Amino acid sequence: IILLFFIILVNEKRVPSWTQIYRDTTVTVRCEIQGGEGAQWTYEWRQNQLNTPPTSSVYTINRVTESDGGEYSCRGRRSSSWTEWSDSTPLKVIVPIKPTLTLQPSWTPIYSGETVTVTCEIQGGEGAQWTYEWRPAKLNTPQTSNEYKITVTESDSGGYSCRGRRDYSLTYWSNIIRLTVSSKPKAELRADRTAVPVGGSVTLTCSVSPSSSSSSSSRWKYYWYRDWKSNEALTNGQISVSDGGLYSCRGGRGEPVYYTEYSESVRIDTTVSNRPVVTLYPNWSEIYRGETITVRCEIHGGDTEWDYEWETNSIIKPPNQNEYRIRSASSSNSGNYRCKGRMKSSRYKTTEWSDSVTLTVSDNVHSAASLTVSPDRVQHFTSDSVSLTCEGNFTEWRVRKFSEDGRLYSDCRRMTGSTCNINTSKSDTAVYWCESGSGEFSSAVNITVQNDGNGPILVSPVHPVTEGASVSLSCSLKTQKILSNVFFYHNDKLIQNDTRGELNISAVSKSDEGFYKCQYSGRESAQSWMSVKGEQHQNI
Template sequence: MRGNEANRVISVPQGGLYHCRGGRGDPVYYTEDSSDVTVTETLPNKPTVTLQPSWTQIYSGETVTVRCEIQGGEGAQWTYEWRAAKLNTPPTSNEYRIIRATESDSGGYSCRGRRDYFFSEWSDIITLTVSSSNRPVVTLYPNWSEIYRGETITVRCEIHGGDTEWDYEWETNSRIKAPNQNEYRIRSASSSNSGNYRCKGRMKSSQYKTTEWSDSVTLTVSDSK
């Protein structure tokens, strides 16, 4: 209160909603209550942001779950705040799913927890990268689309991100079925190998996640030398 009296100062032991009033006389005459002031308290709990699956680099169209974990906060009723790359309506739960991720979902993600007037610290930032370069490319080695009968040629399916993560599926109108591997070596080619070849990849760790089909490559095997 202002006037001839000194301001009154108190120390508060915890976060909360505080207001004051003044009184004088006997019997005491009180003023109205002041406006409220919110005091928040930062707790030492530091959350961790995790991804499920745990890869920080994924491909367009995949699904990933972002989770905020507060150590030592089990059983507490936390509300969560997020700082994220693309969140039009930030969730208040400890996790959310990014379904059919796009490149705009790339960026840093961090979180903190709130309980009444208590806040945790902000977590460290975890960076998610969403790539769209996962469409396969079919290549020929040697790089000739027309070869002669009896020659050897390799048809290869190349996916950015490494061969070990993928199973392969081929589609061709040739009379010879290509194996489910990243490359198909044709020894002593014949006209039955002529046709269009295209491929796609299927993630070994999650069989329902696939790439797009590659563009087709046409192979022609000529009988004449």
């Protein structure tokens, strides 16, 4: 008795005759004759697409398509006799399923330390026993799981995809999802001013940068802290405060909550109604070298004890006391003075700054000397090359320096002709002026050396600006000279907050005089005084 069988194999594995085969699968059909072993058989096939030698019992289709589907049967011949045709076996070729890969959470960017889930979903394959294959291959998850969770680092950035396998067939690879993992962000805290006005408030804004392209999808909540005590989480990144304190914030999102780094702290003072006044004794219009004068800060109202703070652009800085007695005045004492008081009983309660009072000390000598600074700005970075050049009809010069610690230096260490060259360090923060061999003095200039290697400096003019002239202030980093999205402050009040990197004043007036500083990416520059002079006046 001779029995003839028709067999279908996929990936060398026998599959049932009713099987649906995915397109692009390698399929082998085989004709087996039991009871006719050892005989020399030739074979005949019944399916239009088959193109195989008649003596072959095996036919392989490397990548099946829908046109390969149909009814297959075979028979064998030996000498002049044929077997009967085998039973017909259907071969149905279908298009493979393409899984869908999803990523949760779906916001971008994802930050280092957050937990994400990638899920491989096979539509129409419900109920089947699938195993899963992942790209990249480093994903170490059970093959039976269609879900992969990972607490990401920056090295996990890349493209992810998946496919399913069951028995003898594979789905297509899914869509590729690009995962970009950024380093853990630091919240940025900005204040529209640093002192709460009487009866008013200060607006604080907390943000996470770079933020999502769609702020609603980033789902940040903001956690606020005053003196390191936490308040409730708010979805709004902006609050108004009327209490003084040391404020900070951070962002959080997801479940469990993923937190950013804390922002830099911002000190907010509460302004009291007491008003300080600076007075000069004697209050003469002009003080001459050698005279004695007292600069006094007076705060009226109540019996409160105060600590005093002074700001001045003079060469010599007054101590933080309510009274500064100058026993032998010189041009080094000339400048603008203003003060404020801080309550001893409450460290965050202060007065407003007083109005500035100008002290002019005359040496009674017309100065024929001048000092220029290159680069022409007050603030400089550590290790900058700065040149101070004396000009005038004199052959002998020296550059004198009055340092922050109150020491007077008579000579420049690197003097070439009339130019003093400085490779800046923090100790070079001082007031400088030129002195000729015959005793002529130039006007004095302030030089401030920034001590924070990552912080910005304010680019502002060294010499007073003439009323009606234009002036531009800007913010600069050591590694980046031109910045955008800079905050500018005048006397601690925010005056410009937009995408511009410069503060342009087209026609300077006396009201523009004062202390200026800039803030970039949460870091503040030191503040510098910008003087304004009338067209007919000479600088002191």
